[in-house]
Amino acid sequence: MPEGHEIHRFALRQAEAFAGKKVHVDSPNGGFPDAGVLDGRKLLEVRALGKHLGYHFGKDLTVHVHLGQFGDFWEGQQPMPEPKGALRFRMWTRTDWLELRGPTNCRIFSDQEWTALEQRIGPDPLVDGTDPAAMFALVRSKKTPIGVLLMDQKVVSGIGNIYRAEFLYRARIHPDRPGRDVSLLELKGVWKDAVTLMRDGMDDRRMVTTRAKHRPHPRGVALDEEVHYVYRRQGKPCRVCGTEIESKAMAGRTVYWCPTCQKD
Template identity: 65%
Template sequence: MPEGNQIHRFAEEHAAVFAGKRVHVDSPNGGFADAEVLDGHKLIRVDAIGKHLGYRFGRDLILHVHLGMYGDFKQGKMPLPPVKGALRLRIYTKSDWMELRGGTDTSIFTDEKWQLLRDRLGPDPLIPGSDPKPAFEKIAKRNTSIGALLMDQSVFAGIGNIYRAELLFRARIHPLRPGKDVNLASLKSIWKDAQTLMSAGVKDTRYVTTSAKDRPHPRGPVREEEERYVYRRHGKPCFICGTKIERAELATRTVYWCPNCQKK
């Protein structure tokens, strides 16, 4: 599933090309029945919060997109490519096009519905001025594991499986530790780290979370196998202590950690 950094990157890319222009909107395979409602309207801006995109065409006219596990965009210059596969949505002008395949939701939201969505989501590390205090307060009251809470979009919006694993390793916190047992200083550190890592992830399509000093090859470009500390590195030695990385199922997803660096 795309995490918040990818969603914010899509928002920036699509706004740069289409915002301020009248666009054509269609759904070649009928996956978005209301495409004709938006066709010919000017796209005002593209908003991103957590894992949700909002293409604002006017008052009470917002195209909501949630990519889910397998949704993805492609973008290019005209002419339009041939229609292939499960092409849910196209937005295009005389010079550019964007295609959406898959996705959990593609629907028109009113302003009220968009606000209700925002209200039920936690603070987004990528939105300037987001206040993390409500999230800290929720976590402090919960016996639920911190690993599950970080994936709860009502706690923090946009953090997914990769960042969940990497943020907890960098904070040296075991993913199964109860939220109420994570001190405030650690939560503040996780929040600031999320802002830094995810902001870098908006610019870089890779998820690089390791520091150069911790990599087996600290000089030169980051090697693919050294981009992350624990995510999908189960059975391999920790870059810090050499202990084998472990994994387990948590909240329907696989979580990874170093049993030595991240003690319960």
């Protein structure tokens, strides 16, 4: 499932191609029955919020998209290819086209539904000026492990499995530690990492979470095998202390940690 930085990158790129222009919309596989309502309208704005995208066409006309585990976009410039496969949603202008396949959700939201979504999900580190106070308070009120809470989109938006493992490692927090036992200072560090590293991931199109001094090749761009501290490194030595990285199932995914750097 794409993490929040990828969703924001989609929004920026698609806004550049389509926002402020009249667009054509259809649904070759029939999975988006309201395509005709939008065809020929001007797309006003593309919004990203956590792992959600919104294509705003006017009052009570926002196409909500959640890619889920299998959804993905295909994009390009004209000429547009012939529709193939389970093509749910297609949008195009004279110059650009976009195809969406396999999303968990793709339907029109009313303004009320979009507002309810904004109120339901947690703070998004990639939205400028976001106040993380609600996240801090919620985490510190819970017995739930912090490794579970960081994957809960009602707590914080956009963090997925890779960033969960890496943020906790960088903060030296064991994923099993109850949220109420995570200090405010530690949470501020996690939030700061999220703002910085997810923004870098959006700009660079790479999820690099290691510090240069902890890489075998500290100069220049990180190699692909150097970009993470613990994610998918179970059984390998910690980059800092040499202890074998461990893993287990948590919140429906696999979490990774160093038992020395992140003592329980």
